[in-house]
Amino acid sequence: MSEFSDWFESRGPSMTYWKGVQVVKHPSDLFAIAKIIWDTKPDIVVETGTWHGGSALFYADLGVEVHSIDVAPSKTPPEHPNITYHRGYSTAATIHYFVSEACRGKRTMVLLDSDHHKKTVLDELGLYAGLVTPGCYLVVEDTLLGVEVWNEPDNSFVDNGPAAALSDWLPDHPEFVLDFNAEPVGISQNPGGFLLRSHG
Ligand SMILES: C[S@@+](CC[C@H](N)C(=O)[O-])C[C@H]1O[C@@H](n2cnc3c(N)ncnc32)[C@H](O)[C@@H]1O
Numbered sequence: 001m002s003e004f005s006d007w008f009e010s011r012g013p014s015m016t017y018w019k020g021v022q023v024v025k026h027p028s029d030l031f032a033i034a035k036i037i038w039d040t041k042p043d044i045v046v047e048t049g050t051w052h053g054g055s056a057l058f059y060a061d062l063g064v065e066v067h068s069i070d071v072a073p074s075k076t077p078p079e080h081p082n083i084t085y086h087r088g089y090s091t092a093a094t095i096h097y098f099v100s101e102a103c104r105g106k107r108t109m110v111l112l113d114s115d116h117h118k119k120t121v122l123d124e125l126g127l128y129a130g131l132v133t134p135g136c137y138l139v140v141e142d143t144l145l146g147v148e149v150w151n152e153p154d155n156s157f158v159d160n161g162p163a164a165a166l167s168d169w170l171p172d173h174p175e176f177v178l179d180f181n182a183e184p185v186g187i188s189q190n191p192g193g194f195l196l197r198s199h200g
Helices: 003-010 029-039 054-061 093-104 119-133 162-172
Strands: 016-018 022-024 044-048 065-068 084-089 108-112 137-140 176-178 194-197
Touching: 016 054, 016 093, 022 054, 022 162, 029 054, 029 137, 044 054, 044 093, 044 119, 054 065, 065 093, 084 093, 093 119, 108 119, 108 162, 119 137, 119 194, 137 162
Parallel strands: 044 065, 044 108, 065 084, 108 137
Antiparallel strands: 016 022, 137 194, 176 194
16 A cells, blocks of 8 residues: 555544534545535535435535435434435435425535445436536545545455446536536545536
């Protein structure tokens, strides 16, 4: 392992907390997302992958309505009047239906942060990218996974993670443009994962 990957692993996302709840993100990504929410003013944020609920709580505290989906959140996530939790697979038809209905007529931002294997990311892109309103963002998280410094011991994410999914999907979706300026200065777990929907 390189010095950088040692640092990345040792100072990993578990170091991040919001109001005492763990967030599986680097603070730099959380701040970049906060800036996007401030700049683009979505009414509603959809995230796949709740885990402890730290990211949902953070977005909710920024004043947006949050719909957070998880098949098995790790503990009871925090309650907040702005948050609706959906328990089930992000790809389940019922979950997709309820979330789509919630987004109807609202400025919508989507973050994909559940199972990071290529197939699930592609399935989620197929279901949720279309909910993003022009002028808002789609964030495909953990594009670093399996690409550079960060991997599972069995290498199962090499060419099989979010970045691989995006490189298949993006050429067929010119309505989304990669916005490298939206990435945090410094470290990001999501390089090449911040997409602005430019048109319908
Ligand atoms: C990386 S964690 C989410 C982290 C959270 N967004 C945060 O920033 O703190 C991934 C979560 O996705 C959930 N998950 C994995 N595959 C899923 C799927 N297909 N549908 C819904 N949730 C899934 C897991 O149960 C896990 O809690």
